[in-house]
Each structure stands twice: as structure tokens, then as C-alpha cells.
Amino acid sequence: MLPVTNDRPERPAPARSTWTNWARTERSSPVLTVAPRSAEQVVRVIERARETGHPVKPIGASHSFTAIGATDGIRIGLDRMQGLVSADPERGRVTLRGGTRLWQLPAILGPLGLALPNMGDIDRQSITGATQTGTHGTGLGHGGIATGIVGLTLVTGTGEILRIDESEHAELLPAAALGLGALGIVTEVTLQCVPRFLLQAEEAPAALGEVLDTFVPRTRAADHFEFFWFPHTRAVRTKTNTRLPLAHGAEPLTRLSRFVDEELANNLAFGACVELGSIAPAATPGINRFVESVSSRRRYVDESHRVFVTNRRIRFRELEYSVPLEAVPEVMRELGAMIERKRHRVSFPIEVRAAAADGLLLSTAHGRDSGYIAVHRFHRDRDREYFRDAEEILAAHAGRPHWGKMHTRGAEELRAVYPEFDRFRATRDRLDPDRVFANPYLSRVLGE
Ligand SMILES: Cc1cc2nc3c(=O)[nH]c(=O)nc-3n(C[C@H](O)[C@H](O)[C@H](O)COP(=O)(O)OP(=O)(O)OC[C@H]3O[C@@H](n4cnc5c(N)ncnc54)[C@H](O)[C@@H]3O)c2cc1C
Incomplete structure (x- = not known):
């Protein structure tokens, strides 16, 4: 792996009073908006939120049509956590910082001879926003973008930094790769790419x-x-x-x-x-x-x-x-x-x-x-x-x-169509036992 470092000091982000999503269907008023630069800074935000009792919600490009990203608590913007962390060209894998936007990928992956295997209709989303909600394109030879995640780094609701991949905490990957933002803050994702085509x-x-x-x-x-x-x-x-x-x-x-x-x-x-x-x-x-x-x-x-x-x-x-x-x-x-x-x-x-x-x-x-x-x-x-x-x-x-698009379903209806729904809820209990990442949308679709 080729490490790329980014150790610039933290600077507070400008406070934002009202948040709205792209479609103008949702709005909320976070008490505070922060823009950390590292997983360690994210941990400090979680610790502070636990002390003050505020919920925490990361946001990507706000392109979800639902209130999945809404919060009146602490909003974590990930725009200062973008770009390449490391690359393994032989295995066709890259590790990206969580706030990286999809439109930035051709410039990152192209010189490595790599590309995403499939994409949806637009590229404005962040890699974690897209994957946490199950963003997909079309083609029966391919799953949604989250199926290409082979590893990730997660800051949990207790402020622990967990590496999840095939050798560490592998049992958590099927939940955490597409976690609705309910399990923690994804600070890095490792993606399996394909040769450019x-x-x-x-x-x-x-x-x-x-x-x-x-x-x-x-x-x-x-x-x-x-x-x-x-x-x-x-x-x-x-x-x-x-x-x-x-x-x-x-x-x-x-x-x-x-x-x-x-x-x-x-x-x-x-x-x-x-x-x-x-x-x-x-x-x-x-x-x-x-x-x-x-x-x-x-x-x-x-x-x-x-x-x-x-x-x-x-x-x-x-x-x-x-x-x-x-x-x-x-x-x-x-x-x-x-x-x-x-x-x-x-x-x-x-x-x-x-x-x-x-x-x-x-x-x-x-x-x-x-x-x-x-x-x-x-x-x-x-x-x-x-x-x-x-x-x-x-x-x-x-x-x-679709988790990021408008719908009216609640937890019991969703449980009937997701055979592993209770396994996901058990993972949520383990990674966010105090519901630091809760918001009304998650309470509706996952239960309290
Ligand atoms: C014009 C348009 C076209 C679209 N086309 C498609 C399409 O072709 N296919 C498709 O499937 N979908 C499509 N979508 C839906 C879109 O891909 C999803 O809603 C996606 O979640 C948006 O990404 P985002 O970065 O804006 O996420 P946001 O809306 O900002 O966030 C989504 C969720 O991810 C969580 N999240 C964000 N960052 C992190 C993080 N670092 N760690 C943990 N959780 C995090 C947020 O808390 C929130 O719960 C489209 C949407 C629009 C507006």
C-alpha cells in the first residue's frame, strides 16, 4: 500500500443554521456543524456529543430525498476528509477518505488504471453517502456501489475506531458497508475496483x-x-x-x-x-x-x-x-x-x-x-x-x-422484506448502543 498523509490542523467550519437537501424536501437546524480532518477528531466530536447528550449525524452531498441525513444535533460535514489514502494497484484496490465525492474518482482512479465497476445516474454524491444508502446503477452483472467495499474504518457510537475488513471484524462488513449512517461515521472506505474500461x-x-x-x-x-x-x-x-x-x-x-x-x-x-x-x-x-x-x-x-x-x-x-x-x-x-x-x-x-x-x-x-x-x-x-x-x-x-428516496415504510413492514433485519438491528445495538446516530427517519425505519 502507498500511504498518503494529510496532517493539517483542525479548523472550525462555519456554523450553518439551516440544512436542506438537494430536492428541498427536508430541512433541519443542527445546533452545531463541525468539519473534522481525521478519525481522531471525529472521536472527539462523539465524546463531546455523549457528554452533552446531542445526537450526531454525518452528511455527504445531501442528495438523499429522505430525512435520513437530518439532525437537530451535531452535524459532521466530511468535506475536509476527501481524497486518496492509499492504493494497491496489483489487487485493484483503493482506500479513500469518507467524504470523497464520486466525481473526484476518475482523477484518482484513472492514473492507477482503475475505475468503479458500475455507477448510478449522477456523480455528485460522497462515496459514503452513496454506499450507506445503497446507491446502484443498472446491470445484472453488478451489485450496488456498496458491494465493492472490501474494508472500512468506522467510528462507533461509543467513540471506538474500528477497522472492518476480511481480517478484522469481518462479520460486521455486511452491515457496515450499507449501514444507513446508523452504525457509525465511516472515515475511510477500501474499494475493489476494475481496470479502466x-x-x-x-x-x-x-x-x-x-x-x-x-x-x-x-x-x-x-x-x-x-x-x-x-x-x-x-x-x-x-x-x-x-x-x-x-x-x-x-x-x-x-x-x-x-x-x-x-x-x-x-x-x-x-x-x-x-x-x-x-x-x-x-x-x-x-x-x-x-x-x-x-x-x-x-x-x-x-x-x-x-x-x-x-x-x-x-x-x-x-x-x-x-x-x-x-x-x-x-x-x-x-x-x-x-x-x-x-x-x-x-x-x-x-x-x-x-x-x-x-x-x-x-x-x-x-x-x-x-x-x-x-x-x-x-x-x-x-x-x-x-x-x-x-x-x-x-x-x-x-x-x-431505496433508503435515500421518498417512501413511507416503517420498521415492521421493512422487517417483513429483509430476512436479515434483526441481525442488522443487533449490530446497531452493538455499535451504537446509546443511539448517538439516531434521528426520526432511523427511528421510523429501524425502530428505537
Ligand atoms: C439527482 C439525483 C440522482 C440520483 N441518482 C441515483 C441513482 O442513479 N442510483 C441510486 O441508487 N441513487 C440515486 N440517487 C440517490 C443518492 O445516490 C443517495 O440518496 C445518496 O445517499 C446520496 O449521497 P450523499 O453523499 O448526498 O448522501 P447524503 O444524502 O448526504 O447522506 C446519506 C446518508 O449517508 C450518511 N452518511 C454520509 N456520510 C457518512 C459517513 N461518512 N459515515 C456514515 N454515514 C454517512 C448520512 O448520515 C445519511 O444517513 C440520486 C439522487 C439525486 C438527488
């Missing part, structure tokens, strides 16, 4: 019925398959990514074409359409048919992170559930029927993805290959009924809500 992206329009009929085999055949369905239309947009070696050579989009497709079409024009839909909901079906009809085919080859990640400038709210992979077509048909029956006017597409089964205790893909179905609303649409009706359908198919 290219992705060939193919985006194309297709018929909804045909894509639903072939969803499972298509998903199994492709490296990364997903589709977007605009409610009130019978058409979808598919995105199929194929992994290629670097030697294949990139065929990237020109700057102009990326700008036209992503900034003008996806952000500006689509933004104008959803604004219009929010002012005049009755126009939404027509707008959706128009947006779908002008979406074009695209094919290009580029470095993996440039293909996985897109710019999402339009602010929205999101609810996403995982369901057993085979249930996806039926769930989508039920959602479509519900939208028409209840006369919801939905301007945002429904996104459908997949991920491999894994063994992390609270992973939404625990023990089963999973389909992910995400419904969205423009942030200014105030109606809550669409999410409520969608959630009823998703939950009825043994659905598990």
Missing part, C-alpha cells in the same frame, strides 16, 4: 409492450440495460451499454452534440415541458407524446464514467423501489393502469433498472436479482397521491424502498 452506449426508442415482454432476457443479455417510460405514451427510450476494453478506442459524442442532447434537450427543453405540465396538468399527456416523439437515437463509445453519469439540473422528487426482477413487467403494467384510472398527470418518465443479488444485510437487492422502478415528480408538483398510489403497487410485490 469503455462503454458503448446505444440509446433508442422502442415500444413499451415489446420492452416489457422481453425485459428479463434483455436485461440478462446486456451488460447494462435500462429504460425510461413517459406515462401517457406507449413508447419508451432504452439505453444499452456494452463494456469494451480501452484498446477499442473511444468514439465520443462531439461537444456540440452532447450540449444539444443533454443541456438543450434533457435540461432546458425538458425543464420547460415539466414547468408547463406543472402549470397546466391537463396538457401533460400531449407534452409527453411530443417529448417522446422528438427523442433521437444515439450511439457513442466513451470512458465508463462519462457514459454512466448524466447532468441532472432539473430539480425533482423521487420514490424508488426494488422488486424481484421477474415482477418488473407486471408492476409496470399495474402502474400504467393506475395512472390512467386515477387520472394522474405525470410529466417525468419512470426509470427501470436492474442489479445483481448481494449479501449486504439491508441492500435492496439482498438475496435476489432485482428490478428497480423509480417514479418522479417535478419538485413544484405538490400532489402526493401519485407517489402514494405507486408505492402501494410497488410494496405489494415484496418491494423494498
Whole structure:
């Protein structure tokens, strides 16, 4: 391992009176915000919090739609704990400081010849915020980002610094890698990476019925398959990514074409359409048919992170559930029927993805290959009924809500869909017996 040191002295962070998340769905007022530089400084914060009786909550990029990161106690910002700690290029492993953002990874991993095996739609998150909530991309050959964690350093609720990996406290890793921020402050993570690779992206329009009929085999055949369905239309947009070696050579989009497709079409024009839909909901079906009809085919080859990640400038709210992979077509048909029956006017597409089964205790893909179905609303649409009706359908198919996205489930309902739920709670009792990391969201989803 190649050590990299960072021993600059502690400086207090500017106090922040009110915290809000990216989607503007949650806010809270921490009594104090601190920005430690080391695990030892985190320990001092925990000791102080235990003396004063304040709860503690770390925060990453505040991109969760839920109140999972909210606190009225002590907020720990991790922006001073970013970057590479050490690398083991032979094994393809890197150890990163807990506050490192995903967008910083290409510059860290690229020179080592490494990349993340899979990514979600954006790269604004911190590595720990993303993994603690089970952030995932698409592709049945891959689990969520947390499944790549082979080790981590955790400051527990009693102020102990624990190294957890295959040789120390290995039994804690399946809980701590995806721990909802309930088990401690992750100050470092060690990730198993893969050699840098290219992705060939193919985006194309297709018929909804045909894509639903072939969803499972298509998903199994492709490296990364997903589709977007605009409610009130019978058409979808598919995105199929194929992994290629670097030697294949990139065929990237020109700057102009990326700008036209992503900034003008996806952000500006689509933004104008959803604004219009929010002012005049009755126009939404027509707008959706128009947006779908002008979406074009695209094919290009580029470095993996440039293909996985897109710019999402339009602010929205999101609810996403995982369901057993085979249930996806039926769930989508039920959602479509519900939208028409209840006369919801939905301007945002429904996104459908997949991920491999894994063994992390609270992973939404625990023990089963999973389909992910995400419904969205423009942030200014105030109606809550669409999410409520969608959630009823998703939950009825043994659905598990994304921990960082909007949902209404409580501990007893979640216990029924997570076979290792009680093992996770026992780990919480061991690592945070006095509930230093508690907040109302965790009390709801895990119990007191
Ligand atoms: C536009 C947008 C697109 C998204 N796309 C996807 C997607 O494609 N796939 C997907 O699965 N999700 C997606 N998400 C959800 C997002 O990835 C998760 O909500 C993720 O948690 C956000 O990361 P963050 O750094 O902002 O975490 P935060 O929201 O800041 O924190 C999340 C949780 O992690 C805890 N935490 C943070 N740092 C630490 C630490 N060091 N130690 C312990 N706990 C910690 C916090 O206390 C909190 O409980 C998206 C969200 C948005 C807004």
C-alpha cells in the first residue's frame, strides 16, 4: 500500500443554521456543524456529543430525498476528509477518505488504471453517502456501489475506531458497508475496483409492450440495460451499454452534440415541458407524446464514467423501489393502469433498472436479482397521491424502498422484506448502543 498523509490542523467550519437537501424536501437546524480532518477528531466530536447528550449525524452531498441525513444535533460535514489514502494497484484496490465525492474518482482512479465497476445516474454524491444508502446503477452483472467495499474504518457510537475488513471484524462488513449512517461515521472506505474500461452506449426508442415482454432476457443479455417510460405514451427510450476494453478506442459524442442532447434537450427543453405540465396538468399527456416523439437515437463509445453519469439540473422528487426482477413487467403494467384510472398527470418518465443479488444485510437487492422502478415528480408538483398510489403497487410485490428516496415504510413492514433485519438491528445495538446516530427517519425505519 502507498500511504498518503494529510496532517493539517483542525479548523472550525462555519456554523450553518439551516440544512436542506438537494430536492428541498427536508430541512433541519443542527445546533452545531463541525468539519473534522481525521478519525481522531471525529472521536472527539462523539465524546463531546455523549457528554452533552446531542445526537450526531454525518452528511455527504445531501442528495438523499429522505430525512435520513437530518439532525437537530451535531452535524459532521466530511468535506475536509476527501481524497486518496492509499492504493494497491496489483489487487485493484483503493482506500479513500469518507467524504470523497464520486466525481473526484476518475482523477484518482484513472492514473492507477482503475475505475468503479458500475455507477448510478449522477456523480455528485460522497462515496459514503452513496454506499450507506445503497446507491446502484443498472446491470445484472453488478451489485450496488456498496458491494465493492472490501474494508472500512468506522467510528462507533461509543467513540471506538474500528477497522472492518476480511481480517478484522469481518462479520460486521455486511452491515457496515450499507449501514444507513446508523452504525457509525465511516472515515475511510477500501474499494475493489476494475481496470479502466469503455462503454458503448446505444440509446433508442422502442415500444413499451415489446420492452416489457422481453425485459428479463434483455436485461440478462446486456451488460447494462435500462429504460425510461413517459406515462401517457406507449413508447419508451432504452439505453444499452456494452463494456469494451480501452484498446477499442473511444468514439465520443462531439461537444456540440452532447450540449444539444443533454443541456438543450434533457435540461432546458425538458425543464420547460415539466414547468408547463406543472402549470397546466391537463396538457401533460400531449407534452409527453411530443417529448417522446422528438427523442433521437444515439450511439457513442466513451470512458465508463462519462457514459454512466448524466447532468441532472432539473430539480425533482423521487420514490424508488426494488422488486424481484421477474415482477418488473407486471408492476409496470399495474402502474400504467393506475395512472390512467386515477387520472394522474405525470410529466417525468419512470426509470427501470436492474442489479445483481448481494449479501449486504439491508441492500435492496439482498438475496435476489432485482428490478428497480423509480417514479418522479417535478419538485413544484405538490400532489402526493401519485407517489402514494405507486408505492402501494410497488410494496405489494415484496418491494423494498431505496433508503435515500421518498417512501413511507416503517420498521415492521421493512422487517417483513429483509430476512436479515434483526441481525442488522443487533449490530446497531452493538455499535451504537446509546443511539448517538439516531434521528426520526432511523427511528421510523429501524425502530428505537
Ligand atoms: C439527482 C439525483 C440522482 C440520483 N441518482 C441515483 C441513482 O442513479 N442510483 C441510486 O441508487 N441513487 C440515486 N440517487 C440517490 C443518492 O445516490 C443517495 O440518496 C445518496 O445517499 C446520496 O449521497 P450523499 O453523499 O448526498 O448522501 P447524503 O444524502 O448526504 O447522506 C446519506 C446518508 O449517508 C450518511 N452518511 C454520509 N456520510 C457518512 C459517513 N461518512 N459515515 C456514515 N454515514 C454517512 C448520512 O448520515 C445519511 O444517513 C440520486 C439522487 C439525486 C438527488
